[in-house]
Amino acid sequence: MNAAVLHTINQPPRFEQFPEPVAEENEVIVHVLAAALKPIDKQMASGSHYAAYSKLPVVCGMDGVGSLDDGTRVFFGGPRPPYGSMAERTVVSRSRCFPIPDNVNDDIAAAVVNPGLSAWGALVWRAQLAPGETVLILGATGVTGKLAIQTAKLLGAGRVIAVGRNEQVLNTLHDLGADTTIHLGKPDQDLTEAFVREAGDSGFDVIIDYLWGPTTEALLAAVVRRDLKPASSRVRLVEVGESAGPTISLAAAVLRSSRLEIFGAGSGNAAASPEIWIEAVRQLMSNVACGALRIDTERVPLDEVENAWQREQQGRRAVIIP
Numbered sequence: 001m002n003a004a005v006l007h008t009i010n011q012p013p014r015f016e017q018f019p020e021p022v023a024e025e026n027e028v029i030v031h032v033l034a035a036a037l038k039p040i041d042k043q044m045a046s047g048s049h050y051a052a053y054s055k056l057p058v059v060c061g062m063d064g065v066g067s068l069d070d071g072t073r074v075f076f077g078g079p080r081p082p083y084g085s086m087a088e089r090t091v092v093s094r095s096r097c098f099p100i101p102d103n104v105n106d107d108i109a110a111a112v113v114n115p116g117l118s119a120w121g122a123l124v125w126r127a128q129l130a131p132g133e134t135v136l137i138l139g140a141t142g143v144t145g146k147l148a149i150q151t152a153k154l155l156g157a158g159r160v161i162a163v164g165r166n167e168q169v170l171n172t173l174h175d176l177g178a179d180t181t182i183h184l185g186k187p188d189q190d191l192t193e194a195f196v197r198e199a200g201d202s203g204f205d206v207i208i209d210y211l212w213g214p215t216t217e218a219l220l221a222a223v224v225r226r227d228l229k230p231a232s233s234r235v236r237l238v239e240v241g242e243s244a245g246p247t248i249s250l251a252a253a254v255l256r257s258s259r260l261e262i263f264g265a266g267s268g269n270a271a272a273s274p275e276i277w278i279e280a281v282r283q284l285m286s287n288v289a290c291g292a293l294r295i296d297t298e299r300v301p302l303d304e305v306e307n308a309w310q311r312e313q314q315g316r317r318a319v320i321i322p
Helices: 039-046 106-126 143-154 188-199 213-223 252-257 274-289 302-309
Strands: 002-006 014-017 027-037 063-067 073-077 089-093 097-099 134-138 159-164 180-183 206-209 235-239 260-264 297-301 317-321
Touching (some): 002 302, 027 106, 063 106, 073 089, 106 143, 106 235, 106 274, 106 317, 134 143, 134 213, 143 206, 188 213, 213 252, 302 317
Parallel strands (some): 134 159, 206 235
Antiparallel strands (some): 002 014, 027 089, 073 097
16 A cells, blocks of 8 residues: 655655555554644654654554545544554554544544644643633644634633744734734844733733743743732643744743743643543534634645655645545
């Protein structure tokens, strides 16, 4: 079968033949219809992710949309290595297949689940966002950031501040629910001052951070207090990504002068109950089907995966089509 095969860490996969998968007990063969090319797919292949591939060759792709032998259309996740989703067929546990509404097409379903659940998990599971709270999103011009804006509003956020570098995309975020935007093309001191202005007297309740690195340091400089008064409310910072850098320098005064709490959102602290995620996927698909959540996609034939791998996506998700 045709597949996107990774032979060398930190190199793009190649379009070539790979052995057919064979299902074992409690597994199913999935005939792949669409597979999104996500940042985590690139991180896994580059060796930069904590769960990077340890054995090669391997077919890239962690999830996708496909049909089972009986014709049922499903979203699937976690193919059994060395099989992945960027292939004509793959093999997955039956329990990791979720039905898709008829009015959500293959491209959208494949593209929306990973970032949609990431946004939902960060806001609901980790930050425990309450209605009326103020949310700041670092990296709001990316695919997941744009979904986080929409999700925060659906959850009742009182105010959403979107922060990003791509000015063209930034200018469209009001249509998705952003109340205010901050452009990242500023010196660190100016950026800190912009954060201070937007925080006002009430501050930020929830910060969803897809960037980390220097941008987060500029934000934390705005969080630190300059008096000895008790802080009036919690600030929950949820670290989800690291597209601006893998580390930060954190001054002790930030923690001592504020009620800042830092959480991570990833596989290690995700909800353990399958029922929670089944219901989350159901709600996500329902919101997509009724137009409450939107995502931009670009169809890419499987034989062009190597070129797509090396391109930057500007606020849209590439979807590999076998």
